[in-house]
Amino acid sequence: MNGQQIQSKIISMEIDVLKAVRQRTLDQLTEGPFVKEARLFFLLLPFFNGEQWSDKMESSARTVAIVYAALHSHDRVREEMPISKEQQLTVLAGDFYSGIYYQLLAESKNIEMVQKLATAIIQVSEKKASFHESALQQPEQVEETATVIETALLNAFYEENGFTHYKQLMEQSLLYIRYTEELEALKNGEFSHILRLFSETLIQSAFIESWLTDRLESLGNDIVVSINDCELDFELKNVLLHQIIPHRLSAEPLTREG
Amino acid sequence: MEKMKLKLLYSDLKPELELIEKELEQAVDSESLLLNDASLHLLQAGGKRIRPVFVLLAGKFGEYDIELLKRVAVPLELIHMASLVHDDVIDDSEIRRGRPTVKSEWNNSVAMYTGDFILARALERITEIESPRIHDILSKTLIEVCRGEIIQIEHKYRLDQSLRDYLRRIKRKTALLISSSCELGALVSGTDEKTAAHLRRFGYFIGMSFQIIDDILDFTASDQELGKPAGSDFIQGNITLPILYARQNPEIYQMLRDNLNLDISDEKRLEIVRTIRTSSAVDEAKRMSERYLEKALKELDYLPKGSATKTMRKIAFFIGKRKF
Numbered sequence: 001m002n003g004q005q006i007q008s009k010i011i012s013m014e015i016d017v018l019k020a021v022r023q024r025t026l027d028q029l030t031e032g033p034f035v036k037e038a039r040l041f042f043l044l045l046p047f048f049n050g051e052q053w054s055d056k057m058e059s060s061a062r063t064v065a066i067v068y069a070a071l072h073s074h075d076r077v078r079e080e081m082p083i084s085k086e087q088q089l090t091v092l093a094g095d096f097y098s099g100i101y102y103q104l105l106a107e108s109k110n111i112e113m114v115q116k117l118a119t120a121i122i123q124v125s126e127k128k129a130s131f132h133e134s135a136l137q138q139p140e141q142v143e144e145t146a147t148v149i150e151t152a153l154l155n156a157f158y159e160e161n162g163f164t165h166y167k168q169l170m171e172q173s174l175l176y177i178r179y180t181e182e183l184e185a186l187k188n189g190e191f192s193h194i195l196r197l198f199s200e201t202l203i204q205s206a207f208i209e210s211w212l213t214d215r216l217e218s219l220g221n222d223i224v225v226s227i228n229d230c231e232l233d234f235e236l237k238n239v240l241l242h243q244i245i246p247h248r249l250s251a252e253p254l255t256r257e258g
Numbered sequence: 259m260e261k262m263k264l265k266l267l268y269s270d271l272k273p274e275l276e277l278i279e280k281e282l283e284q285a286v287d288s289e290s291l292l293l294n295d296a297s298l299h300l301l302q303a304g305g306k307r308i309r310p311v312f313v314l315l316a317g318k319f320g321e322y323d324i325e326l327l328k329r330v331a332v333p334l335e336l337i338h339m340a341s342l343v344h345d346d347v348i349d350d351s352e353i354r355r356g357r358p359t360v361k362s363e364w365n366n367s368v369a370m371y372t373g374d375f376i377l378a379r380a381l382e383r384i385t386e387i388e389s390p391r392i393h394d395i396l397s398k399t400l401i402e403v404c405r406g407e408i409i410q411i412e413h414k415y416r417l418d419q420s421l422r423d424y425l426r427r428i429k430r431k432t433a434l435l436i437s438s439s440c441e442l443g444a445l446v447s448g449t450d451e452k453t454a455a456h457l458r459r460f461g462y463f464i465g466m467s468f469q470i471i472d473d474i475l476d477f478t479a480s481d482q483e484l485g486k487p488a489g490s491d492f493i494q495g496n497i498t499l500p501i502l503y504a505r506q507n508p509e510i511y512q513m514l515r516d517n518l519n520l521d522i523s524d525e526k527r528l529e530i531v532r533t534i535r536t537s538s539a540v541d542e543a544k545r546m547s548e549r550y551l552e553k554a555l556k557e558l559d560y561l562p563k564g565s566a567t568k569t570m571r572k573i574a575f576f577i578g579k580r581k582f
Contacts, residue, residue, distance in 0.1 A: 118382040125375040
């Protein structure tokens with residue numbers, strides 16, 4: 001599968017998600033469903049790598065993307081007062097997408113996946129709640145928080161379909177992308193929940209920058225090893241390194257994901 | 259007091275409801291202290307637990323098995339709770355059931371995570387039941403409830419909306435989940451299709467009546483009785499049945515129009531509440547509620563006589579007469 005085919009499949013998945021959650025008012029007045037390209041890439045990675053891929057898996061992957069969109073929608077709810085109409089609908093968009101995820105899996109009688117995704121949503125919500133708790137977290141705990149938020153839903157999908165051999169590569173890569181974004185935010189003087197957690201434990205922003213830089217270096221090395229373990233073909237490896245994963249692993253300018 | 263009266267009506271179910279209450283507490287147990295606190299904060303504020311009650315009562319028409327019924331009753335109450343936490347963000351509500359809302363005690367983000375967490379717990383629990391039909395009904399209900407809420411936002415501040423718009427909205431917002439509570443309770447207990455259909459319709463009509471009464475109480479009960487400011491619906495732009503009837507009077511229509519979507523004073527709010535309360539709108543809305551109640555009671559005539567039918571009838575009468 002070449003780069004263009006991979007990109008086209010990702011876009012097709014985005015369109016499928018859009019179609020599945022179509023609702024006139026939400027379409028007009030909210031941002032609409034959004035799923036990071038890298039998450040879609042890893043959702044479809046087994047398919048790209050030539051694993052046996054059934055309609056049930058395709059539909060299950062779509063629901064995982066819908067849940068990502070639901071949680072993303074709720075992440076966009078701000079603290080503004082009074083709440084705007086767009087924000088009110090953003091709350092409801094997340095709830096609506098969650099309802100669609102349940103309905104799609106109920107229709108295909110995949111109740112086990114409903115359960116697995118529900119458990120993953122619980123884990124993600126618990127980790128996100130830690131952004132608002134005062135308990136001090138060690139860098140390793142912050143990393144676990146970021147990992148769960150990025151990957152719990154994908155792991156549910158991999159476990160359900162016997163694709164756990166991609167777990168390590170997916171976790172390292174999504175964490176790598178997240179840290180790259182955090183580092184970028186730090187350099188731009190922006191605030192994020194993850195940076196705040198780091199700042200509480202690493203005290204100075206200079207330490208955070210060097211910690212993130214070191215960690216990116218080591219994750220980069222791990223990713224190369226994991227890619228070889230997963231036996232990805234050349235094209236796929238190329239797309240992953242040059243389009244999905246930003247920063248130093250790539251020699252070229254990168255996509256919007258970076 | 260009113261809540262106590264209601265609870266007396268289903269005192270036969272006390273042990274089962276105590277079990278449900280414990281299960282609800284267990285269901286919101288979390289490794290996150292914050293989510294645990296926020297969920298318990300909501301749970302302990304109480305509530306009528308009308309959905310679990312209807313699940314249990316509907317279960318009496320088949321093979322009554324509390325272990326099976328609780329697997330439906332607990333998720334349904336959790337789904338209701340999750341929607342309340344998110345509703346408070348949508349409505350910017352500070353107070354619910356006389357206590358600060360999750361969004362006001364913490365913030366919007368925590369309320370969002372809490373709602374997601376509780377809904378996921380509900381889905382995790384309901385998947386203990388394998389029947390595709392149960393999931394088909396519940397998932398469709400969830401989506402319709404959301405559609406109702408989206409429409410409610412669309413219709414906000416629209417004083418010229420129709421009665422039909424209002425009825426369709428409350429059907430989705432309230433009646434469907436109560437209707438599904440009755441139907442799902444019946445189905446997991448293995449009742450026949452006909453009985454399940456009567457119970458579903460009973461739940462639907464009761465739900466409609468219940469919401470209309472709720473909308474009336476927003477004008478007739480005091481701030482203290484409501485646990486929030488009277489007239490909140492109007493302030494938030496929700497055009498309810500009493501408002502739809504009251505607007506037929508040109509003077510009231512003008513007053514409503516002049517104050518809609520404005521940051522009005524407390525004095526003005528109370529004046530509007532008083533005007534609606536003393537108009538014929540409240541009685542007209544009550545008559546509409548009674549019509550739904552009569553339809554609900556008629557459905558009970560098709561069901562076998564027994565303690566469950568009797569309790570359902572009592573609850574129906576109570577709903578028609580409740581003061582807050």
